[in-house]
Amino acid sequence: TTNHLRHVESMASLPSGAGKISHLNAVILGEALASEENDFVFPSDDFSRQALIPSPHKYLEMYKRSIEDPAGFWSGIASSEFYWKQKWGDQVCSENLDVRKGDIKIEWFKGGITNICYNCLDRNIDAGLADKIALYWESNEPGFDAHLTYSQLLHRVCQLANYLKSIGVRKGDAVIVYLPMLMELPITMLACARIGAVHSVVFAGFSSESLAQRIVDCKPKVVITCNAVKRGPKTIHLKDIVDAALVESAKNGISIDVCLTYENQSALKKESTKWQEGRDVWWEDVVPKYPTTCDVEWVDAEDPLFLLYTSGSTGKPKGVLHTTGGYMVYTATTFKYAFDYKESDVYWCTADCGWITGHSYVTYGPKLNGATVVVYEGAPNYPDSGRCWDIVDKYKVTIFYTAPTLVRSLMRDGDEASCISNLVYTLKSLYVTRYSRKSLRVLGSVGEPINPSAWRWFFNVVGGSRCPISDTWWQTETGGFMITPLPGAWPQKPGSATFPFFGVQPVIVDEKGTEIDGECSGYLCVKGSWPGAFRTLYGDHERYETTYFRPFPGYYFTGDGCSRDKDGYHWLTGRVDDVINVSGHRIGTAEVESALVSHPQCAEAAVVGVEHEVKGQGIYAFVTLVEGVPYSEELRKSLILTVRNQIGAFAAPDKIHWAPGLPKTRSGKIMRRILRKIASRQLDELGDVSTLAEPGVVDQLIALADS
Numbered sequence: 001t002t003n004h005l006r007h008v009e010s011m012a013s014l015p016s017g018a019g020k021i022s023h024l025n026a027v028i029l030g031e032a033l034a035s036e037e038n039d040f041v042f043p044s045d046d047f048s049r050q051a052l053i054p055s056p057h058k059y060l061e062m063y064k065r066s067i068e069d070p071a072g073f074w075s076g077i078a079s080s081e082f083y084w085k086q087k088w089g090d091q092v093c094s095e096n097l098d099v100r101k102g103d104i105k106i107e108w109f110k111g112g113i114t115n116i117c118y119n120c121l122d123r124n125i126d127a128g129l130a131d132k133i134a135l136y137w138e139s140n141e142p143g144f145d146a147h148l149t150y151s152q153l154l155h156r157v158c159q160l161a162n163y164l165k166s167i168g169v170r171k172g173d174a175v176i177v178y179l180p181m182l183m184e185l186p187i188t189m190l191a192c193a194r195i196g197a198v199h200s201v202v203f204a205g206f207s208s209e210s211l212a213q214r215i216v217d218c219k220p221k222v223v224i225t226c227n228a229v230k231r232g233p234k235t236i237h238l239k240d241i242v243d244a245a246l247v248e249s250a251k252n253g254i255s256i257d258v259c260l261t262y263e264n265q266s267a268l269k270k271e272s273t274k275w276q277e278g279r280d281v282w283w284e285d286v287v288p289k290y291p292t293t294c295d296v297e298w299v300d301a302e303d304p305l306f307l308l309y310t311s312g313s314t315g316k317p318k319g320v321l322h323t324t325g326g327y328m329v330y331t332a333t334t335f336k337y338a339f340d341y342k343e344s345d346v347y348w349c350t351a352d353c354g355w356i357t358g359h360s361y362v363t364y365g366p367k368l369n370g371a372t373v374v375v376y377e378g379a380p381n382y383p384d385s386g387r388c389w390d391i392v393d394k395y396k397v398t399i400f401y402t403a404p405t406l407v408r409s410l411m412r413d414g415d416e417a418s419c420i421s422n423l424v425y426t427l428k429s430l431y432v433t434r435y436s437r438k439s440l441r442v443l444g445s446v447g448e449p450i451n452p453s454a455w456r457w458f459f460n461v462v463g464g465s466r467c468p469i470s471d472t473w474w475q476t477e478t479g480g481f482m483i484t485p486l487p488g489a490w491p492q493k494p495g496s497a498t499f500p501f502f503g504v505q506p507v508i509v510d511e512k513g514t515e516i517d518g519e520c521s522g523y524l525c526v527k528g529s530w531p532g533a534f535r536t537l538y539g540d541h542e543r544y545e546t547t548y549f550r551p552f553p554g555y556y557f558t559g560d561g562c563s564r565d566k567d568g569y570h571w572l573t574g575r576v577d578d579v580i581n582v583s584g585h586r587i588g589t590a591e592v593e594s595a596l597v598s599h600p601q602c603a604e605a606a607v608v609g610v611e612h613e614v615k616g617q618g619i620y621a622f623v624t625l626v627e628g629v630p631y632s633e634e635l636r637k638s639l640i641l642t643v644r645n646q647i648g649a650f651a652a653p654d655k656i657h658w659a660p661g662l663p664k665t666r667s668g669k670i671m672r673r674i675l676r677k678i679a680s681r682q683l684d685e686l687g688d689v690s691t692l693a694e695p696g697v698v699d700q701l702i703a704l705a706d707s
């Protein structure tokens with residue numbers, strides 16, 4: 001058995017007959033009451049009683065089976081809960097995860113023929129959900145909204161699928177989607193899936209250059225966008241960004257014949273949109289003319305479903321490729337258990353479909369379960385910090401899934417105000433308390449570790465101390481949740497993602513790749529495969545192997561650090577590679593550096609992450625300038641603008657630190673370890689500087705730190 005299984009077994013078998021959480025409590029509590037991090041927070045008896053997984057024992061029973069017989073466990077779920085045109089072959093899973101034994105290969109349900117769009121829509125409609133609300137759409141502007149039932153959603157999806165077919169999009173073709181959170185975004189994803197096309201959604205906050213880079217990499221048949229979007233008070237002209245990207249990609253030999261553009265009337269009128277006749281097509285002019293039924297393209301479980309680019313430790317983003325069958329089974333199952341999903345739930349995930357969370361837990365996971373999903377177009381604090389709770393009350397949201405950065409920013413609104421005066425404090429806390437929020441039942445967190453104080457605010461204030469928090473740890477690469485509480489099953493510890501999902505075997509290894517047991521910390525790896533795992537990096541299987549499977553042979557390496565406490569709870573400690581996590585978004589230091597050095601006056605750049613009160617991590621950039629160029633406020637702004645233009649506003653450095661020289665080893669490697677300490681002003685912890693080529697640069701840097 002795995003280490004993890006031993007932990008859980010010893011925990012779950014503590015008191016005899018500990019089927020009731022309350023028995024377990026006494027035993028665990030006796031040991032662990034001391035420190036704040038070790039405080040347990042228990043699900044109420046009422047919650048546990050109705051939960052899908054009501055106790056550690058139930059979890060253990062299923063977890064054990066999932067590890068001892070993964071093929072049996074997953075094929076049982078796959079065949080009972082999904083539609084397959086044809087069952088998979090003899091092998092449920094075939095895999096090689098060890099680089100020493102040949103190419104890495106992961107396959108689940110190979111030979112099985114299905115379609116994920118069919119499973120999201122047609123299957124649920126056949127099961128009686130035709131008139132159930134599939135999507136509630138809430139506009140940036142309060143008071144504007146729309147909704148679609150499952151059958152209306154299917155009609156919209158089919159119309160678009162038919163249009164895409166009419167312009168020659170076929171199975172296996174890539175489609176780039178650059179849309180904000182309109183209903184048309186999930187509609188587009190599902191329409192692609194219906195005809196076997198591979199969607200690649202690019203978050204509509206990326207710059208034209210980033211978009212062009214992705215277009216050049218995956219060579220789509222068509223680009224789908226809208227003319228503009230409003231985020232808070234600002235109007236963003238998305239079509240202009242696409243136009244610029246298409247000019248750029250044409251320079252690289254990729255020209256796009258069709259740019260399908262949705263007119264987002266509330267943001268910008270047709271007449272004010274720049275247009276290229278022959279290439280640009282208004283969605284509203286063509287799509288509604290197509291039939292509302294469309295035959296499904298049946299695909300193999302291992303046929304690609306989508307590509308999603310994510311940052312790595314080099315400048316070039318990685319095209320994470322997910323396939324159909326395993327991803328379908330995994331996202332649906334994780335959604336169901338981690339949120340204790342019931343048919344009557346109304347679910348709202350604040351993530352954008354431009355990130356993996358929006359793929360797995362706005363579009364696919366919830367739709368596969370026949371859930372009612374809220375899609376919100378705008379900014380979470382517009383027109384004020386009460387908007388989220390306004391939406392929760394309006395739609396009677398029962399499951400609310402968000403990111404720690406949002407929790408912290410909403411929490412800070414209260415805190416800041418309390419400094420000004422009690423009166424203002426009362427008004428600000430009203431942002432939460434003036435709304436009832438009584439529909440809420442389960443809360444969720446994703447994107448980065450949630451610090452215990454934000455956890456407690458989320459739990460006590462937002463959830464009124466009654467809603468368990470599913471702190472879900474996972475990645476673009478994993479497709480779905482990997483380590484997560486199952487609400488109702490476990491007592492929680494604020495800030496811990498707790499235990500692995502069914503079928504997942506997390507291991508913690510040391511530098512040498514040796515598994516370490518018991519209370520420990522190290523690098524987080526995963527042993528074995530799970531159905532939702534990504535299968536390759538698009539066009540670069542070699543990089544897939546090097547990045548994820550070579551660092552610790554025999555395991556999938558997550559890039560995260562993790563510790564396990566004496567009770568077996570997992571605590572994620574953040575990235576251990578050159579990736580920064582800003583507001584839950586992964587940004588490669590190399591990407592920001594290459595943007596900075598593209599500035600004509602910047603000679604060299606080194607970027608590190610620093611702690612940031614709201615964003616989790618902020619971007620701190622050391623720059624050296626071209627000989628003779630003086631540093632100025634104007635130059636600082638123009639460096640930041642360069643990054644915004646090349647990557648997107650979310651990657652703009654929080655701090656530019658002018659450096660006459662960077663600390664380097666004699667072989668010329670930048671010593672980031674030292675830069676991190678300088679950035680966080682831990683100046684007495686610089687460590688060994690004796691290997692520096694020019695030790696003097698460190699003092700120089702410190703002297704310039706706050707200038």
Ligand code: 6R9
Binds near residue numbers: 356560
């Ligand atoms: C889903 C998603 C993945 C990275 C991951 C880790 C961090 C995500 C977390 C978490 C601690 C959690 N991360 N969820 N860290 N606790 N609950 O965010 O995917 O954008 O690929 O980022 O985010 O560092 O490695 P992605």
